Amino acid sequence: xxxxxxxxxxxxxxxxxxxxxxxxxxxxxxxxxxxxxxxxxxxxxxxxxxxxxxxxxxxxxxxxxxxxxxxxxxxxxxxxxxxxxxxxxxxxxxxxxxxxxxxxxxxxxxxxxxxxxxxxxxxxxxxxxxxxxxxxxxxxxxxxxxxxxxxxxxxxxxxxxxxxxxxxxxxxxxxxxxxxxxxxxxxxxxxxxxxxxxxxxxxxxxxxxxxxxxxxxxxxxxxxxxxxxxxxxxxxxxxxxxxxxxxxxxxxxxxxxxxxxxxxxxxxxxxxxxxxxxxxxxxxxxxxxxxxxxxxxxxxxxxxxxxxxxxxxxxxxxxxxxxxxxxxxxxxxxxxxxxxxxxxxxxxxxxxxxxxxxxxxxxxxxxxxxxxxxxxxxxxxxxxxxxxxxxxxxxxxxxxxxxxxxxxxxxxxxxxxxxxxxxxxxxxxxxxxxxxxxxxxxxxxxxxxxxxxxxxxxxxxxxxxxxxxxxxxxxxxxxxxxxxxxxxxxxxxxxxxxxxxxxxxxxxxxxxxxxxxxxxxxxxxxxxxxxxxxxxxxx
Numbered sequence: 001x002x003x004x005x006x007x008x009x010x011x012x013x014x015x016x017x018x019x020x021x022x023x024x025x026x027x028x029x030x031x032x033x034x035x036x037x038x039x040x041x042x043x044x045x046x047x048x049x050x051x052x053x054x055x056x057x058x059x060x061x062x063x064x065x066x067x068x069x070x071x072x073x074x075x076x077x078x079x080x081x082x083x084x085x086x087x088x089x090x091x092x093x094x095x096x097x098x099x100x101x102x103x104x105x106x107x108x109x110x111x112x113x114x115x116x117x118x119x120x121x122x123x124x125x126x127x128x129x130x131x132x133x134x135x136x137x138x139x140x141x142x143x144x145x146x147x148x149x150x151x152x153x154x155x156x157x158x159x160x161x162x163x164x165x166x167x168x169x170x171x172x173x174x175x176x177x178x179x180x181x182x183x184x185x186x187x188x189x190x191x192x193x194x195x196x197x198x199x200x201x202x203x204x205x206x207x208x209x210x211x212x213x214x215x216x217x218x219x220x221x222x223x224x225x226x227x228x229x230x231x232x233x234x235x236x237x238x239x240x241x242x243x244x245x246x247x248x249x250x251x252x253x254x255x256x257x258x259x260x261x262x263x264x265x266x267x268x269x270x271x272x273x274x275x276x277x278x279x280x281x282x283x284x285x286x287x288x289x290x291x292x293x294x295x296x297x298x299x300x301x302x303x304x305x306x307x308x309x310x311x312x313x314x315x316x317x318x319x320x321x322x323x324x325x326x327x328x329x330x331x332x333x334x335x336x337x338x339x340x341x342x343x344x345x346x347x348x349x350x351x352x353x354x355x356x357x358x359x360x361x362x363x364x365x366x367x368x369x370x371x372x373x374x375x376x377x378x379x380x381x382x383x384x385x386x387x388x389x390x391x392x393x394x395x396x397x398x399x400x401x402x403x404x405x406x407x408x409x410x411x412x413x414x415x416x417x418x419x420x421x422x423x424x425x426x427x428x429x430x431x432x433x434x435x436x437x438x439x440x441x442x443x444x445x446x447x448x449x450x451x452x453x454x455x456x457x458x459x460x461x462x463x464x465x466x467x468x469x470x471x472x473x474x475x476x477x478x479x480x481x482x483x484x485x486x487x488x489x490x491x492x493x494x495x496x497x498x499x500x501x502x503x504x505x506x507x508x509x510x511x512x513x514x515x516x517x518x519x520x521x522x523x524x525x526x527x528x529x530x531x532x533x534x535x536x537x538x539x
Contacts, residue, residue: 003044003075011035021407022076024471032064032081033092039068039077040097046077047385049094050475052104053486053499054112056138057082062089062114067473067501068487071385071399074406078471083114088168090160093119099386103509109481111136120173121157126215126538129154153182153199175211176201184235187216191476191524194534196508198523205297205519210512214505218538225498230256230465233445233498238324239505241536243283244478246275246319248500249328254332255474259467266411266454268332273410274345274448275315275327276476277441281352282311283479284434284441291431291528292363295372300363307355314344330465332458345449349442356438364435373428377514378525380425387513389507391481392437393530395421396429403477414441415447427522430529464493478503480531500539504532 001009004016004023014035015026027035039046052068057063061084068077083089090389093116095102105116106125115122115132123129128151133140155176163169176182180201186192201208221240225233237248250272257264289304312322317338319327327334363369381390383520384397394401402419404412420436467489475484484501507530515523 003077006042006044006098007035009036010038014036022078022473024078024080026080026082029081029083029091029406032079033094035079036066036092036094036097039079040094044075045072046075047072047098049098049100049104049388049488050076050482051388051484051499051501052101052108053488053497054108054114054136055339055488055497056112056136058138060084061086062112064091064108065471065486066094066116067484073297075225078473089113089402090115090117090162090168095119098388099383099513100388100506100509103204106306110134113137115160115168117160117162118166120159121175122160123154123157124215126218128215135220136271140159145508147439174208180200180208185520185523187213191527192534193290193527193532196532196534196537198511200520200523202520205521207515207518207520207523210515210523212508212511214508214534215538217535219535222498222500225495227494229493230495233495234329235326238321238326240500240539241478241480241483241533242323243533244279244480244483244503245285245323245325246272246327247476247478248483249325250276250410250484251476251478251485253328253330253475254476255472255487256465258469258474259470259472259487259489260465262459262461264329264332264459265457266453267453268457269411270448270452271333271457272328273412273415274445275318276410277444278311278315278345279325280441280479281438282308282315284438285311287434287531288359288363291525291531292369294528295369297363297366297369303355303358303362307352310348310351314341314348317341317344322447325330328393329458331461332456334458336457342449342452345445348444349449352438352442356435359435359443364432370428372522372525373431373529374426376427376518376522377529378425379510379514383510383513384425387510389481389501389510391478392433393430393507394481395419396433397425398423401482403475403482407475409474409476411448412444415444417444417447427525427529430531434531466491466493467495475501480504480533480536502539503535504534507532508537 017024046068048069053065057065063082066079108114110124157173159171159173182201185198187195187197197213199211223235238245240248285304286307289301292300316322319325379397381398384394384399390401405419417440418434468524469491472487475482480503483503486499487495488497490496
């Protein structure tokens with residue numbers, strides 16, 4: 001029996017719509033928890049929560065959209081629950097089923113005020129706790145002055161439940177006991193790789209628990225996109241994960257192109273694929289450099305930056321940028337590749353294998369580096385899926401989660417390359433996966449660079465694009481994992497809701513789990529090999 005048939009049989013009130021890439025299931029919030037358990041616990045086993053999108057449906061109420069996938073059969077479900085009570089919106093948590101929901105549900109509470117019953121930590125995620133109102137609501141108007149004083153530490157949180165009369169009741173929960181020794185790592189610490197703050201409880205040198213504080217550079221990008229045309233939203237993609245700028249723009253362009261049924265030329269597909277892989281090499285070289293710096297290998301740090309410059313030189317000639325890369329556009333690319341592009345890419349492919357041997361001698365086989373990473377920060381296969389930790393982190397935990405293989409796009413289905421997967425799940429495995437992925441990216445580029453077909457580099461589009469009413473999703477394998485774009489359209493010139501699947505938020509969410517019991521010095525190796533980028537997390 002198909003998934004749709006089983007859901008219809010079990011939940012006759014559900015409205016089910018079948019799409020080519022997923023099943024859209026609309027239900028009332030009253031049966032949400034039961035359906036979530038059915039999807040997770042039955043043999044269907046939708047074990048991967050790709051994302052959670054909060055949405056304001058106006059008079060209809062609020063909605064929560066859970067994007068779920070079964071890693072066993074690759075089947076996808078978009079579970080949409082409507083909460084009609086606008087005054088006190090609440091729905092049951094699923095944080096006990098999918099670990100990443102503990103973070104995603106806090107984000108929905110932060111921006112919409114939706115309370116998740118029995119969630120163990122119902123605090124805001126990005127904004128200050130004293131922030132007034134919920135900014136992604138359609139009727140939100142912030143008229144008060146911002147509080148510019150320092151935010152205090154809170155050792156307590158709250159969990160909400162319903163009493164016998166059906167009223168919401170807060171229950172205080174302790175984060176840190178008075179006698180715990182708690183230190184701040186970040187937000188002004190170089191090894192946090194951005195303004196991210198870890199409140200860390202220590203027992204001597206050993207970590208008891210970590211409380212993550214995000215939002216120090218939250219810019220409200222998803223809110224801003226609601227007031228922009230689709231062409232205007234693309235400019236914000238470079239400013240999320242700036243080491244995956246081309247890939248992020250690729251995802252948004254694909255999502256819009258899919259929605260308006262716009263086919264780009266084969267030349268564009270080849271160029272986008274090659275550029276994505278150059279971007280991956282660029283990102284992994286910077287990962288290598290910063291990890292070496294974190295662990296004290298200064299020579300290797302300079303090697304990585306030296307070689308990354310060669311990639312940036314190639315990107316700059318064609319795109320005009322080295323970090324913020326305004327290149328992918330709806331319908332193609334901004335301009336054709338530089339006349340020297342093919343020649344310089346080939347020179348890069350000849351150069352990199354030699355320096356990778358250098359990296360191996362100076363760092364990969366270094367006894368100090370190995371001792372700092374082997375067996376440190378182990379993320380199990382099950383936890384990788386439950387947290388939605390995709391990309392090299394997930395593949396280092398034996399999860400074959402590469403979007404290029406699972407849901408091919410561009411011309412990846414025309415290239416023979418290996419998905420690098422390792423079983424150990426520790427910091428060293430995460431390092432080795434990225435080093436080997438540089439080689440696989442080189443293999444992909446080598447297979448394509450001499451075969452770029454002739455053709456147009458951009459299709460004609462209307463000055464104002466209107467997407468048909470409905471929901472749309474597209475994702476790419478970005479440098480740090482699956483980056484996805486979800487669009488809810490009402491048929492207007494701007495999106496009703498635009499939600500981005502951050503690659504870094506799941507990586508940060510699992511820090512507490514994999515760092516417990518480790519030494520405080522190990523946290524530097526753990527954070528470095530997770531390789532998150534904070535602007536992508538905070539958005």
